[in-house]
Amino acid sequence: MSELTIFSSKDSRKSAGPIVGIDLGTTNSLVALVQNGAPQVLMSREGARMIPSVVSLADGKPIVGGQARRNKVRDASHTVFSVKRLLGRGFDDLKGAIDQLPYEVVPGEGVARVKLGDQLYTAVEISAMILRELKASAEAALGEPVTRAVITVPAYFNDSQRQATRAAGRLAGLEVLRIVNEPTAASLAYGLDRKKQGLIAVYDLGGGTFDISVLRLEDGIFEVLATNGNTALGGDDLDRIFVAEAEREIRKLHGEKLLSDINLRAALLECAEQVKIALSTELWAVMKVALPQGGVYERTWSRSEFEELAHGLLEATRAPCLQALKDAGLSAQDLSDVVMVGGPTRLSIVQKVAEEIFGRKPNTSLHPDEVVAAGAAIQADILAGNTTDLLLLDVIPLSLGIETYGGLMAPLIPRNTRIPASARDTFTTFMDRQTGVDIHVLQGERDRAGENRSLARFKLKGIEPLPAGMPRIEVNFLIDADGILQVAAKDLRTGYEQAIEVRPSFGLTDDEIDQMLAAQAGSEESDRAFRKLVDARTEAEPVLRNTEKHLERAKESLSIEDFAKIEGCVLSLRTALAGDRPEAIIEAKYALNAATVRLAEIVISDSLRRS
Amino acid sequence: MRSGLVAVVLASRPETADSQLLCVNCQALLQGAKLFPHLCGACGFPQPLREGENSFSLLGVRPLFGQDESFLRARFYELSRALHPDRFAAADPRARHNSIERMSRINEAYRSLRDRKLLRETLLSLFEVGESVTALGNSARAQKGAPPVELAESWFELQDAVMDDPNTAQTKILEFEKSLQFKRHAFDILMTEQEALFDVSEGQDRVALLEISRILREVSYLDSLFRDVLRLKERLGGSPFLGSG
Known part of the structure; x- marks a missing residue:
């Protein structure tokens, strides 16, 4: 008899620091944590609630967030954004999606890469930079290391896109405890107060993706009944309405060549977004963009003109909504609420389309930008064992199966199956004395294997050579609560078995990630130093500029000693700024500050006298 | 309870x-x-x-x-x-x-x-009755068990008739489809009856299970006929108003 052990479902992990919830968005990203029972968004290091999902190069080093966003137009060729649209997708996958982007996407081994300066990065690496920034923000806000996270993805993300997100997390030094679907996360935040019960639909239109989920909320259980969506439709596409029109008119007036200007394309996109936002409150707005060879492009848009075009685009959300309702075995009247999530749902036209689809006014009371991160934080708290009265029962968005003879897909786990899930089925050979079979794992809804996504291939060997149709090969699928698929195939006669964990080809193997992590161990230190350098420069430069501006004019009023001292300090600050030692810059700045007390007095009294 | x-x-x-x-x-x-x-x-x-x-x-x-x-x-x-x-x-x-x-x-x-x-x-x-229908077994062709004789015969007759006289083809197909639908409905009623028998017997009535399994095989043959008729209509450039399986 073995020793009696009392089992505890909560143990050691509690001491390992907080588990944060991260909304890694197409346009903006947020990090949140449940504190005192309520999810709180953690401020970025720039003091904002949202961190723009933008990466830019400054002095050859990547910077992330608000500062990078400001470079979108100023330095378009060194700035990437909306990289979530590329995540987990091959170059061929992206046709049509990338020619609209003002940065360069190049085919790489297995996966597309973006050009940032003279370096190539995968979408996983860019996403990891954004995640690192979120991690650093959380650490700064909490004053302790953050190493574990729950990250949200669009519900309709396929396996490669999920795996790519997970890889980005790992690359950023985060243990990703769970990938959660965005609309499901939003429902957690919506139903947190337990008063909300019944059947709801979550209409989630993000910057680059659309999801619809139908759920039953009952006594703290959040049961996803069905989910559907479109990973290539989002608020960005509404911006394209203005850009497409502008491009047409500019081409007509100035020719094609002008449009290849990367800065112009970035400016058009930026301005389009502003016009879109303006039109949500105003009846008309003007799009005005300076052209590179001089002159200005100007066009007035009325809200109704925009809404008519947007309506056409947004109609594409109807089919996924109806399919999700059908899969849930419901009709629109059964729903007690339609919840709007995502920044673009602020637009009245989006609300109008949702109302048309569901036949009821949608609920716009949730914070469209923050609710997903809040939900991720709640799921993180559930996994930490702190929240025990809520539970999320989620589903897989796309069917999983294997290829059978004739190039068909035999689904083993249909879409909308609750996870964790398992399935098994028995297959046979189609040729006499066949001793091996290819097991080709597929994801998707199409009958033909080739039209679905290929997740993995492996070979089961050692089958007894028998007439066709005689061997019995059992294929087992197991999906855990993280949505990770394991496939095992077994020859029931010989007992020979082979199992794999499906790690689809998003371009980075585990080994590659480990290598990158190792290389990064050193670079993280240098990243921190670099940030310090940038901060020091940003603070010192205005001091220097101001001094130089006033020094000449106040020369007469200063003593020779003071003047010489200031000149010396200016010189040493300039030298420090040209170098890369933040300490030297800070020191020189202090010295200059101290030396200019008299100068400041003169400048102030001078300006008082003049006024 | x-x-x-x-x-x-x-x-x-x-x-x-x-x-x-x-x-x-x-x-x-x-x-x-x-x-x-x-x-x-x-x-x-x-x-x-x-x-x-x-x-x-x-x-x-x-x-x-x-x-x-x-x-x-x-x-x-x-x-x-x-x-x-x-x-x-x-x-x-x-x-x-x-x-x-x-x-x-x-x-x-x-x-x-x-x-x-x-x-x-x-x-x-x-209860180990009948063959389990696997994902691959959705096609009724792959199922064992003889199809109901009279249905199979009238299906062959229909195909011949369509070849002989394309003018009356649509009417004949429509009639055949109606008889399939009628049959399908009858099977549903039969199955419900047998299920009730099984439940009343508290799960002791194994004959009811065997009967259900037999009906299921016939239903699955019926469903394959529905699909065949659909294909036949497509081949004839059939119009959608003929209804579907």
């Missing part, structure tokens, strides 16, 4: 002295635990799946055709709350593994007991 013979048999089986179940973690007796046989009442450890557990026993309901949907849901939620892997996110790997395995089977059981078609398949395979 009726007190059922099957339920008594199922409940009494583990109580015989030599089949006492012990917790794999702390060796406490599992019988009597609130969530037997899923969790140990003493230490809360999720138990591995054991031989003989099936979709019905996992959800604690009797293996019959009549299932109460709201009872199933309440039971499913109760089990999910206790057994879901999220509850064991920080637990040791054995507990995690058991929780994933158990929860995935419970998910599957919940799905198959709420869907009429899946419920039939599950019951038939539990």
